[in-house]
Amino acid sequence: MLPFIAKRTTTLVTAVVVSSFAVFLIPYFTPGDPVRKIIRSRVNGDVVDDASVQSLSLSLGLQDPLMLQYFRWLGRMASGDMGLSHVSRTAVAEQVLPALAVTLSLVVFSLGLAVLVSLPLGIAAGLRPGRATDKVITTVTQSFIAMPEYWVAPLLVLVFALKLSVLPSAGWAGPASMVLPAVTLALRPISYFTSAVRSGILEASAAEHVPAARARGLSQAQAVLRHVVPNGLVPLSTLFAVWFAGLLGGSVIVEVIFAVPGMGRLLFNAVINSDVPLAQGGVVVVVALAVTVTTLADFVHRLLSPTVEGSYA
Amino acid sequence: MLSVNRSRTIMCVVALLTLSGCGFSGGQGESGSAAPAADTSQRIVVDNFRAPVADWALESDAAYILSLSGCLETLTSYDHAKGEVVPMLAAKWTQSSSLQWDFTIREGVTFQDGTPLTAESVAAALNHVLDATVRARAFNRTMISGVTALDANTVRVSTPTESPLVPYRLASVNAGILAPAAYKGATLNPFGHCTGPFVPVSEVSQQSLTLKRNEDYWGGDVQLAGAEVRFITNGATRAAQVQTGEADISLSIPVASLSALDSAADVKVLKKDSARTATLYMNNGKAPLNDVDVRTAIRKALDLDALAASVYEGAAAPATGVFAPSEPWAGESKDAPKQDLDAARKLLKDSGYTADRPLEIIAIVERAEFADVAAVLQENLKAVGIPVTIQAKEYAAAEPDVLAGNYDMLLSQRNRLIDIADPLGFLTADYTCSGSYNLSHFCDAEYDRLVTEAGRTADADERYRRYAEAGNILTDKAASIWLVNEQATDAVRTNVLGYVQDPLSRYVLTAQTAKSGS
Numbered sequence: 104m105l106p107f108i109a110k111r112t113t114t115l116v117t118a119v120v121v122s123s124f125a126v127f128l129i130p131y132f133t134p135g136d137p138v139r140k141i142i143r144s145r146v147n148g149d150v151v152d153d154a155s156v157q158s159l160s161l162s163l164g165l166q167d168p169l170m171l172q173y174f175r176w177l178g179r180m181a182s183g184d185m186g187l188s189h190v191s192r193t194a195v196a197e198q199v200l201p202a203l204a205v206t207l208s209l210v211v212f213s214l215g216l217a218v219l220v221s222l223p224l225g226i227a228a229g230l231r232p233g234r235a236t237d238k239v240i241t242t243v244t245q246s247f248i249a250m251p252e253y254w255v256a257p258l259l260v261l262v263f264a265l266k267l268s269v270l271p272s273a274g275w276a277g278p279a280s281m282v283l284p285a286v287t288l289a290l291r292p293i294s295y296f297t298s299a300v301r302s303g304i305l306e307a308s309a310a311e312h313v314p315a316a317r318a319r320g321l322s323q324a325q326a327v328l329r330h331v332v333p334n335g336l337v338p339l340s341t342l343f344a345v346w347f348a349g350l351l352g353g354s355v356i357v358e359v360i361f362a363v364p365g366m367g368r369l370l371f372n373a374v375i376n377s378d379v380p381l382a383q384g385g386v387v388v389v390v391a392l393a394v395t396v397t398t399l400a401d402f403v404h405r406l407l408s409p410t411v412e413g414s415y416a
Numbered sequence: 417m418l419s420v421n422r423s424r425t426i427m428c429v430v431a432l433l434t435l436s437g438c439g440f441s442g443g444q445g446e447s448g449s450a451a452p453a454a455d456t457s458q459r460i461v462v463d464n465f466r467a468p469v470a471d472w473a474l475e476s477d478a479a480y481i482l483s484l485s486g487c488l489e490t491l492t493s494y495d496h497a498k499g500e501v502v503p504m505l506a507a508k509w510t511q512s513s514s515l516q517w518d519f520t521i522r523e524g525v526t527f528q529d530g531t532p533l534t535a536e537s538v539a540a541a542l543n544h545v546l547d548a549t550v551r552a553r554a555f556n557r558t559m560i561s562g563v564t565a566l567d568a569n570t571v572r573v574s575t576p577t578e579s580p581l582v583p584y585r586l587a588s589v590n591a592g593i594l595a596p597a598a599y600k601g602a603t604l605n606p607f608g609h610c611t612g613p614f615v616p617v618s619e620v621s622q623q624s625l626t627l628k629r630n631e632d633y634w635g636g637d638v639q640l641a642g643a644e645v646r647f648i649t650n651g652a653t654r655a656a657q658v659q660t661g662e663a664d665i666s667l668s669i670p671v672a673s674l675s676a677l678d679s680a681a682d683v684k685v686l687k688k689d690s691a692r693t694a695t696l697y698m699n700n701g702k703a704p705l706n707d708v709d710v711r712t713a714i715r716k717a718l719d720l721d722a723l724a725a726s727v728y729e730g731a732a733a734p735a736t737g738v739f740a741p742s743e744p745w746a747g748e749s750k751d752a753p754k755q756d757l758d759a760a761r762k763l764l765k766d767s768g769y770t771a772d773r774p775l776e777i778i779a780i781v782e783r784a785e786f787a788d789v790a791a792v793l794q795e796n797l798k799a800v801g802i803p804v805t806i807q808a809k810e811y812a813a814a815e816p817d818v819l820a821g822n823y824d825m826l827l828s829q830r831n832r833l834i835d836i837a838d839p840l841g842f843l844t845a846d847y848t849c850s851g852s853y854n855l856s857h858f859c860d861a862e863y864d865r866l867v868t869e870a871g872r873t874a875d876a877d878e879r880y881r882r883y884a885e886a887g888n889i890l891t892d893k894a895a896s897i898w899l900v901n902e903q904a905t906d907a908v909r910t911n912v913l914g915y916v917q918d919p920l921s922r923y924v925l926t927a928q929t930a931k932s933g934s
Contacts, residue, residue, distance in 0.1 A: 133813075134809075134810065134812060134813030135810065135811075135812025135813050135815065135816075136812070136816075139812065139815075140812055142550055143812075144469060145469045145470045145473075145476040145477065145550060146475070146476055146477055146550065146553065147466070147477050147834075148553055148831075148834050148835075149830060149831075149834075149853060150553075150845050150852060150853040152551060152558075152852065154551065155549070155550045155551045158549045158550070159549055159550050162549050190469050190470070191468075191469055191470065191471060192470050192471035192473065192603075193471050193621075197621070198621060198622075201621060202622075257652065260653075260656050264656060264660050265656060265659055265660060268660060271660075271662055272653065272656040272657055272660050272662060273648065273650075273653045273656065273657060273662075274623075274646070274657075274662070275623065359649065359650050360650055360652070360653060361653070362623075362646070362647075362648045362649075362650065362653055364620075364621070364622045364623050368622075
C-alpha cells in the first residue's frame, strides 16, 4: 500500500508542476502581447498606450525572465499563497475556492443523475442482449453522444424556461438553477455509463460462477443480484472518476450558457486574458483534485474487484 | 410492459424536473397597462454584459458597472438627447484660463457613508485616477496636469495644453467621485462610498451586485427599493432572462435573439444608434491599396444594403460615412454609398490593378458575424475581378502586423466614443499621420490640420463642423470603408418605467427608474 501511495503522491506533484508550467507558458506562446491582453481584459478598448503596458509590466514583474517568474510563483505556492489575479486584482484563492465549490456541486449532481439513469438502463440492456429493450436503450443513450452541449443547453432553456416557465434560464441561486445545467452535462455520461454497465453485466453474466450459483440453488434473480450486478458495476467506478476529473475544468460551455460561476468558465477566462496566476491556481486545484479522485476510484475498483490488486504495486 | 415502464420513467424525469423548479418565480409579468403607477417597494433586476474587473478600480471598465448601477457619479454627465454636457456633482464650471477649468461643487451632497462632498474630496478622488498604473482612457496625465481644491467648493482642473473637452472628460465614468474612505492604499472600496441613488450592499463574485435605495439621495426620491445587477456574459442568456421575466432590463441584446424578443409579450426592445461601426480597414500605405482609385473601387463594389439586411438581419444600418447619421458631428445627411459594379471595374482598370495581385481580408474572430460579413465582401469583390482570401484571427494576433502595415484589409469594429462623448480622440488616434491607432496608415495634411483645429475649438457647433469636414476627407479618400452602423439594443419588461436608453450603457439605474406593481 505504501509504495502505491508514494507513487500516487509523486504523480500528483509531477502533474501539478507540469500543468502549472504549461499554463504559465500559454500567454508567451500564443499570438499577442500578454500585457496588452491583461489591459484589454480590464479596459474594453482598442487603443492600449505603451506607457500603461510598461508600467503594468513593471508592477506585475512581467519583464523578469520567464523561469524567475515561474519559480517565484512556485515559491509562493509552497507557502500556500496563490497570489493575486492580474485581471481582478483580488486573491486567486478567493476566486478559485468558490468556483470549485460551484463546479463540485454541479458535477456531483450531474454525474449522480447520470448514474441513477444509466444503472437501471445498463442492467436492463445487459440482461437482455440483442432484444428490443437492449436495442432501444442502446440506440437512445448512444444518440446522447451526438448531442453537443451548445445545442442541448439552449433547447432545454427554450422548453423549460421560455415555454413551460418551470425552471430558471440561467444563474446559480438554489437547487432549481442547477437542474438544466446538470441535465445538460449528464447526457453524455449517461451514454457512456449505460454502455459500460451493459458491457460489465454481459461479462459478469458469462462468468463461470453464475451457473455454479444457479446450480447451488439460487434463483435467476438472486444469482443476478448477488453475482452479476456487483461485478457488472466495476467499470462504472473508473468511468465515473474519469468523467468527474474531466468535468472539473471542462464544463465551460455549460457554465457560460447558464451563467454558472464555476471552474470551467474561470479557467477559460483566465487563459484568454493571460491571467497567469488565476489560471495556475485553478489548474493546480483541478489537477490535485482529479488525481485524488482517480486514486480513490482505484481504491474502490480494488474493493469491488480484488483480482486487479496486482496492478497497484 | 416494457414500453409502460419506459413511459413511467420518462414521466418521472419530467415530473422531477418540474417539481425542482416549483420554487422559481420565473413567470410572465403583468402586461403593460394604460397608465401604470410606480410601486416604490419594487426591486429590479438588470442583466449586464460584463463583470467587474481590477477590484473595482475606476480606471477600468468596473467604473461602467458602478455608474450603470446608480452608485458612481461624476462632476458632469453627457445628455445624449441634448447632445451636451450637463451638471451632475458640479453645479457649474468655467474656463478660468487657457489651461485651467474651475468646477463649482454642488452643495448639499453627501456620500453614502454620510461624509460631505467637498472640493478636497473631489480633488483627491480625481488625482487617485490620474495616478493609476494603467491609464484611464479619458482622464490621465497626458491630458490632465492635475486637480486642486481652490476653496471649499471649487476644484481647479489644469491641462498641459488648451482643451475645450475638459467638461467632457469629467463626464467619463473613469472620473467618478468616491468618498475618501473608499481609497485605502492601492485598493478601492466603493461599497457605501458613492453619491448615487443606489447603495451597493453586497457582491457575489462574477455573478451579481445587490443594491438598495439611497434614502438621502441629493437628486430627489428614488423610485425603486433596490436592484440587482447580474453579470451575464452570454447574450442569448440575457435575452432569455428578460423574456422569462427573470430580468427586468437586459443590456446589449445580440442580433440573433432580436426576432424572439420582438414577438415576446411584455418585453419592449429599444434601439439607438451606437458609436460602433463595422469597418473594413484598408492599408493605405501598401500597394495596391495605397491607390485611392483602388480603395474607391472596392467601396463601389460593395452592396452595403444587402449586407445590413442579410448578415445583420436589419439590426444595423448601412453606413453613410465615418459617423452615424444621428451624431451631431455627422454633417449634412447623405445616403449610404450604393453598389456600382461598372464604376468599380473602370476605376480598377484605370488604376492598373490586375487579378494576379489577390487581396487578403483578416476577419477578427471576436465578432462571430464577421465570418459571414467577410464572405459577403469576398463575393462582392469577386464580381469586379478582385480575388480575395479570408483569414480569421484573434485581434491580438492580428494587431502587431496591422499596426506595422503588414496587411491588406482588416474587418474590425471601433467605438468612436469609448473615452468621451466627443470623437476627437478617435479621429486623432485612428487617422492623423501620427495617430497612435492608425490601422489604415492614412496620412493627409489637410485632415490633420482640421482635427488639430477642432481640438482647440471651444464652441461645440464649430468643433462639430470641423469634425464633419474631416470626416468628408476620410470618405473622399476612401481611407476605410465603413460598412454598417451597429445599434445599441436593450430589452426591457413593459412594467419598467422611466428607463431611458443610453447607447453607452453608463446610465441605467437612476432615481427615476421605476417599476409598476405586479
